[in-house]
Amino acid sequence: MSVYQAAAKILDKLQRKEGALKTLVYDSRFKNVRQLYALLCETLRYSAVLEEIIENSRFLKGDVKMTLNLAKVVVYDLLFGKGVQCGGRLKAVVIAHRTRLRAELARLKVKKQVSNNMDLVTAAGGSAAGPAVPRYVRLNTLKITTNEAIAYFKRQGYTYLGKARSLDEVAELGQKHGKRFLQDLHVPDLLAFPPGTDFHKDTLYTAGHLILQDKASCLPALLLSPPVGSCVIDACAAPGNKTSHLAALMKNKGRIFAFDLDTKRLATMSTLLLRAGVTCQELANQDFLTVKPDDPKYQKVSHILMDPSCSGSGMPDLMRALGDKNGPEQEKRLQSLSGFQCRALSHALSFPSVQRVVYSTCSIHQQENEDVVKTTLEQNTNFKLVNALPSWPARGLNTFLDAGCCLRASALDTFTNGFFVAVFERKSDGNESSSERICSSKAERNRNVEEEATGVEGRFESEDISELPEQETCTRKKPRKKKRKTKTHAVN
Numbered sequence: 001m002s003v004y005q006a007a008a009k010i011l012d013k014l015q016r017k018e019g020a021l022k023t024l025v026y027d028s029r030f031k032n033v034r035q036l037y038a039l040l041c042e043t044l045r046y047s048a049v050l051e052e053i054i055e056n057s058r059f060l061k062g063d064v065k066m067t068l069n070l071a072k073v074v075v076y077d078l079l080f081g082k083g084v085q086c087g088g089r090l091k092a093v094v095i096a097h098r099t100r101l102r103a104e105l106a107r108l109k110v111k112k113q114v115s116n117n118m119d120l121v122t123a124a125g126g127s128a129a130g131p132a133v134p135r136y137v138r139l140n141t142l143k144i145t146t147n148e149a150i151a152y153f154k155r156q157g158y159t160y161l162g163k164a165r166s167l168d169e170v171a172e173l174g175q176k177h178g179k180r181f182l183q184d185l186h187v188p189d190l191l192a193f194p195p196g197t198d199f200h201k202d203t204l205y206t207a208g209h210l211i212l213q214d215k216a217s218c219l220p221a222l223l224l225s226p227p228v229g230s231c232v233i234d235a236c237a238a239p240g241n242k243t244s245h246l247a248a249l250m251k252n253k254g255r256i257f258a259f260d261l262d263t264k265r266l267a268t269m270s271t272l273l274l275r276a277g278v279t280c281q282e283l284a285n286q287d288f289l290t291v292k293p294d295d296p297k298y299q300k301v302s303h304i305l306m307d308p309s310c311s312g313s314g315m316p317d318l319m320r321a322l323g324d325k326n327g328p329e330q331e332k333r334l335q336s337l338s339g340f341q342c343r344a345l346s347h348a349l350s351f352p353s354v355q356r357v358v359y360s361t362c363s364i365h366q367q368e369n370e371d372v373v374k375t376t377l378e379q380n381t382n383f384k385l386v387n388a389l390p391s392w393p394a395r396g397l398n399t400f401l402d403a404g405c406c407l408r409a410s411a412l413d414t415f416t417n418g419f420f421v422a423v424f425e426r427k428s429d430g431n432e433s434s435s436e437r438i439c440s441s442k443a444e445r446n447r448n449v450e451e452e453a454t455g456v457e458g459r460f461e462s463e464d465i466s467e468l469p470e471q472e473t474c475t476r477k478k479p480r481k482k483k484r485k486t487k488t489h490a491v492n
């Protein structure tokens with residue numbers, strides 16, 4: 001099977017919501033999964049542009065017999081990729097229409113008033129997905145310091161633009177190309193490069209010094225901010241980007257109990273943590289809902305990260321591929337996800353010593369975000385919301401009194417993927433009224449700012465197919481009856 005047929009099949013499956021992109025690629029058993037994955041990512045990125053070109057050129061209107069998805073992957077390679085890399089009838093058909101397709105590309109650039117292909121993507125995605133998001137690189141501080149990394153990239157010919165002072169500077173980088181980078185203003189040890197910068201073959205990346213992770217997905221670990229030496233649970237952990245971030249914040253001291261239902265993702269996680277030099281973890285292939293809060297093993301757990309399965313609707317490429325379908329089916333799915341998310345979050349809050357719990361999703365839907373937080377607060381009156389990262393401009397939708405304590409992220413507002421974070425903290429006095437739980441009092445806001453400035457500052461995904469799923473689509477798996485626990489051992 002050619003790479004195009006394999007890719008088209010996966011696009012079909014994505015549209016039928018049969019799984020996450022990386023899982024589908026991995027499961028396809030295609031011999032060169034890296035090539036297949038790269039082609040799919042790029043086709044998804046150019047999806048809207050490709051559809052317009054295919055439609056305007058009437059490529060599929062004549063005698064050409066192929067599905068839109070097959071047309072998209074092959075036209076992508078013809079116009080934006082390495083040229084058509086197959087033989088036979090498929091190549092003959094595309095070559096026969098090459099001139100018309102190229103002419104449509106040129107016409108589209110004139111229409112959108114852009115001069116290069118990347119700008120075309122930005123122009124196409126501008127309304128639905130927002131501007132292009134920079135390539136964020138989290139430095140794994142277990143292995144490298146920020147200064148070392150900056151010096152390394154300078155040696156590689158990149159121009160260092162300094163530490164961003166405003167989101168506008170990050171946004172500007174999103175519109176640029178070439179070898180330049182800056183340090184992020186919110187997340188310490190995070191660098192931002194122009195979109196499309198590829199580090200998969202970089203030696204620092206392959207050695208686990210760099211973690212390719214979107215900025216928004218760095219916020220949960222940062223806001224949980226477990227002290228060095230603490231006892232932490234990562235409830236839905238695989239493939240472990242946030243676990244490795246937690247371990248870096250904890251300087252590999254203390255314990256992280258990490259759970260996941262999915263055996264394959266957990267195996268990938270084990271490999272990734274090994275590469276990242278994480279040694280303080282204990283992995284378990286277990287349904288978090290079955291983990292007993294009164295088990296003496298978890299007696300000292302003070303911090304929990306809850307990043308459960310969600311619709312993945314914050315991932316722009318994915319949503320563009322799936323189409324933003326509303327309707328009863330979508331509503332049913334969201335309700336089911338939301339029910340699970342509420343149960344999982346309440347379960348996290350039931351651990352006897354837990355003080356702080358961070359809830360996050362890569363969803364843009366209120367049902368999975370504010371609604372889950374509101375229900376959970378109503379059911380757990382011994383917890384309140386903390387005003388998460390007050391300097392962050394995008395806040396939770398105003399659907400209940402404390403919703404502004406939560407933060408949202410999007411390509412349009414924060415130049416990241418779509419994301420949501422809420423921070424729960426145990427009330428010091430169990431008798432606080434519901435109004436006291438609101439984090440809008442000036443004193444508490446100030447305290448939170450201070451915490452973020454002192455506790456977080458100074459401490460500190462790949463999309464490589466060999467590493468498998470980031471957190472984009474995280475379809476919920478049914479709990480398995482048989483539990484198998486795996487424990488990773490310390491690695492030097």
Ligand SMILES: C[S@@+](CC[C@H](N)C(=O)[O-])C[C@H]1O[C@@H](n2cnc3c(N)ncnc32)[C@H](O)[C@@H]1O
Pocket residue numbers: 235236237238239240241242243259260261262265286287288289307308309310470471474475476477479
């Ligand atoms: C959003 S992804 C987690 C991404 C991860 N936190 C990271 O940053 O790399 C959600 C994960 O939850 C897992 N999951 C779903 N239901 C679960 C459950 N009941 N118990 C444990 N893990 C679960 C899924 O297998 C999936 O790997």
